[in-house]
Amino acid sequence: MADHAKDPTAQDEHQLADTPPRHPLPATHDHHDPSFWRKYIFSTDHKVIGIQYALTSLLFLFFGFCLVMVMRWQLAFPGEALPLIGSFFGESRMPGGVMLPEFYNQLGAMHGTIMVFLGIVPLAVGAFGNYVVPLQIGAPDMAFPKLNMASYWVYFLGGVVMLSSFFVPAGAAKAGWTSYPPLANIETMGQTMWLLGMVFLITSSLLGAVNFLTTIIQLRADGLSFMRLPFFVWAQFVTSFLLLLAFPPLEVAAIFQLMDRLADTSFFMPSGLVISGEALDVSGGGSPLLWQHLFWFLAHPEVYVLILPAMGIVAEIIANNTRKPLWGYRAVVYSTIFLGFMSFIVWAHHMFITGMGTSISTFFQITTMIISVPSVVILSALFLSLWGGSIRFTTPMLFALAFLPMFGIGGLTGLPLGLAPTDIPLHDTYYVIGHFHYVVAPGTIMALFAGIYYWFPKITGRKMNDRLGRVHFWGSLIFMNGIFFPMFIQGLAGVSRRLYDGGSIYELAAPVLHYNEFMSMCAWLLAIAQIPFFINFIMSIKKGEKVSDNVWEATTLEWAAAPSPPVAHGNFETIPRVYRGPYEYSVPDHDTDFLPQNQP
Amino acid sequence: MDIPYTVSVRPDTGVYNAKLGIWLFIASEVMLFGGLFSAYVFLRTGAPVWPGMMGGEMYVRASDILSVPMATLNTMVLIASSVTMVMAWASLMMDDFGKFRRYMSLTILLSFVFLIVKGFEYNAKFSHGLYPSESTFLAIYFTLTGLHAIHVIGGIIVNSYLLGPGSKLWKTKPKQFTNRIEIAGLYWHFVDLVWIFLFPTIYLL
Numbered sequence: 121m122a123d124h125a126k127d128p129t130a131q132d133e134h135q136l137a138d139t140p141p142r143h144p145l146p147a148t149h150d151h152h153d154p155s156f157w158r159k160y161i162f163s164t165d166h167k168v169i170g171i172q173y174a175l176t177s178l179l180f181l182f183f184g185f186c187l188v189m190v191m192r193w194q195l196a197f198p199g200e201a202l203p204l205i206g207s208f209f210g211e212s213r214m215p216g217g218v219m220l221p222e223f224y225n226q227l228g229a230m231h232g233t234i235m236v237f238l239g240i241v242p243l244a245v246g247a248f249g250n251y252v253v254p255l256q257i258g259a260p261d262m263a264f265p266k267l268n269m270a271s272y273w274v275y276f277l278g279g280v281v282m283l284s285s286f287f288v289p290a291g292a293a294k295a296g297w298t299s300y301p302p303l304a305n306i307e308t309m310g311q312t313m314w315l316l317g318m319v320f321l322i323t324s325s326l327l328g329a330v331n332f333l334t335t336i337i338q339l340r341a342d343g344l345s346f347m348r349l350p351f352f353v354w355a356q357f358v359t360s361f362l363l364l365l366a367f368p369p370l371e372v373a374a375i376f377q378l379m380d381r382l383a384d385t386s387f388f389m390p391s392g393l394v395i396s397g398e399a400l401d402v403s404g405g406g407s408p409l410l411w412q413h414l415f416w417f418l419a420h421p422e423v424y425v426l427i428l429p430a431m432g433i434v435a436e437i438i439a440n441n442t443r444k445p446l447w448g449y450r451a452v453v454y455s456t457i458f459l460g461f462m463s464f465i466v467w468a469h470h471m472f473i474t475g476m477g478t479s480i481s482t483f484f485q486i487t488t489m490i491i492s493v494p495s496v497v498i499l500s501a502l503f504l505s506l507w508g509g510s511i512r513f514t515t516p517m518l519f520a521l522a523f524l525p526m527f528g529i530g531g532l533t534g535l536p537l538g539l540a541p542t543d544i545p546l547h548d549t550y551y552v553i554g555h556f557h558y559v560v561a562p563g564t565i566m567a568l569f570a571g572i573y574y575w576f577p578k579i580t581g582r583k584m585n586d587r588l589g590r591v592h593f594w595g596s597l598i599f600m601n602g603i604f605f606p607m608f609i610q611g612l613a614g615v616s617r618r619l620y621d622g623g624s625i626y627e628l629a630a631p632v633l634h635y636n637e638f639m640s641m642c643a644w645l646l647a648i649a650q651i652p653f654f655i656n657f658i659m660s661i662k663k664g665e666k667v668s669d670n671v672w673e674a675t676t677l678e679w680a681a682a683p684s685p686p687v688a689h690g691n692f693e694t695i696p697r698v699y700r701g702p703y704e705y706s707v708p709d710h711d712t713d714f715l716p717q718n719q720p
Numbered sequence: 721m722d723i724p725y726t727v728s729v730r731p732d733t734g735v736y737n738a739k740l741g742i743w744l745f746i747a748s749e750v751m752l753f754g755g756l757f758s759a760y761v762f763l764r765t766g767a768p769v770w771p772g773m774m775g776g777e778m779y780v781r782a783s784d785i786l787s788v789p790m791a792t793l794n795t796m797v798l799i800a801s802s803v804t805m806v807m808a809w810a811s812l813m814m815d816d817f818g819k820f821r822r823y824m825s826l827t828i829l830l831s832f833v834f835l836i837v838k839g840f841e842y843n844a845k846f847s848h849g850l851y852p853s854e855s856t857f858l859a860i861y862f863t864l865t866g867l868h869a870i871h872v873i874g875g876i877i878v879n880s881y882l883l884g885p886g887s888k889l890w891k892t893k894p895k896q897f898t899n900r901i902e903i904a905g906l907y908w909h910f911v912d913l914v915w916i917f918l919f920p921t922i923y924l925l
Contacts, residue, residue, distance in 0.1 A: 367751075385853055
């Protein structure tokens, strides 16, 4: 494969295509490097932007995790002073180290917002999508490099606004990550900051979605038809459609809520609203349900934005490490497209207890049951791919394998929530929290870790340490389950979410409250389990084992983009030609057990 | 390495990158205004009387409180600006840069006329104490038309850039410049189209 790239005629073509250079091309043998700022901060190279996204979103993930670790103290030991660090939070948040309810609510709302909108989506789409998609489709860059840079910086600004909301009077948003009115409408200034931050984040993902879709449709290499795309690219493709079409209604909702808060309109304020015994001075006539419809119209597709890129990563790693083609590639692709369409008509299954009517509930129960079918097809195909494979238990493969049962638990526990009769008693309990955390934490986050271990050699030219990787893997897997599994038990017992004292004032919660201490211990141990990852990540950049350009003996095009990392602004010496599907592993009558897509 | 299909058309998809990009952007905008119109329907079906009580008086028709003649004038102005926008692009296709400048100036002028008329309408409401906080009808009226006006302003900024400093590209890369006008045109027609839906929905129905 490397021989092919150094074909002499190909070299000539490359030089012809390169003239005249618009920027000083930072090729490997070129000494006219752009300045530090252009190269690392305001770069238009998709690989640099991908790394910017990755580092920023990893920091936000860690920050969001810190918020919940503080919350877990209050849940495990309600009303007790937080030792050592409690006094750092100040008298307005934790007087004497004891958490105030208002601060608890800030932590809860911001944990959800930061994890979803500033952590996982930017990591799954912004980072992995940016770095890997152009390489996998054999493109020199994204279709609109400047837009790509803008989308990162708008995301960054959104993050700054969200973080700074902790420091405005009365602190950050306290109405939960769903920001339901009328509560959110009468909230303090932090809620306005939250809305402004969301407008930035929505704009960023809009720019990103347009860019990804155009790139995938327009910049595929010769011979790379849609049915030859690696599944990861398909997953990003459908995800981008969801971002493009689902986010605008949330923008509408955010604008309405801003109007309600700043211009005293009543979009979400019903007539005759009384708060603390006083009638509210608004014109009324609005509807809190309107917010829920607009919010969930985004937030249900958002679930698939969280999970599809993870499935894409897992599919790549499983095909590569089982040394056989992905089972049922076409079925998986069609299921993904169908899933994308269906995700737009299931949103009101989050709203069964709002009293919107049984006939509407019936419709959304049916669509919800239908959408579980393609999810099961994808997961089954990934499981069946393991059948008869000679599995290589590499570090990324361990994480990818763990994804399957963990996402399975998350998905299956969602079924009772999709049917009104079973949802009504479970609604707003810890069962719901357990369900979506299983999908997103041991599900998506495990897959994202898998992706980091898998593509790290492409990004740095070095492999991450396997021993530390294994410690990180087992620690993460065990402690994540330790946190989230008891939530199902608590939820089934009827413990409500968003309780400042963890439910200790409710008698019915008493038999299951002892789990809180165990879950909190697991949360803090999970943080400790991330230390090997942190060390591994930092050390491997400079000291990791140097590996070949195609260390995993993979077939997809990103591994043909040699050296590692691929050259800035261009990726390939010559744009490769594609001759076959993405997962031609163990083809009979060949010397090697893999046939790269670009090998004639 | 240059990015392919920035100017020329990719044979199997039949478009250049930016044209696909603007269509995707418009799809997203359709969802934005789709959400706004849905909210309008939702609020209106939930209201006992529409538009309802405003400034102590009961209204049963939107045309009693909003100025239909002014909005009709504005509809004409926007449609005319769409026509001049197409003419600006067509002039470039026929290699006539001078004509392009005239048509583009006219488009921008008409956009300003639209905003000025809109400003008079808003002012008439404000001077009677009719603010968005007065009723749900006025809230959605100001939000919808306000967001549309922001889109008009966005169009003015893009078109002014293309008429002014952006037009230098014509000398070096005429094809790419013509593409840019086409794309700005697609956006502008969309803004026009939104108004054509907005006008009957809010003023007449």
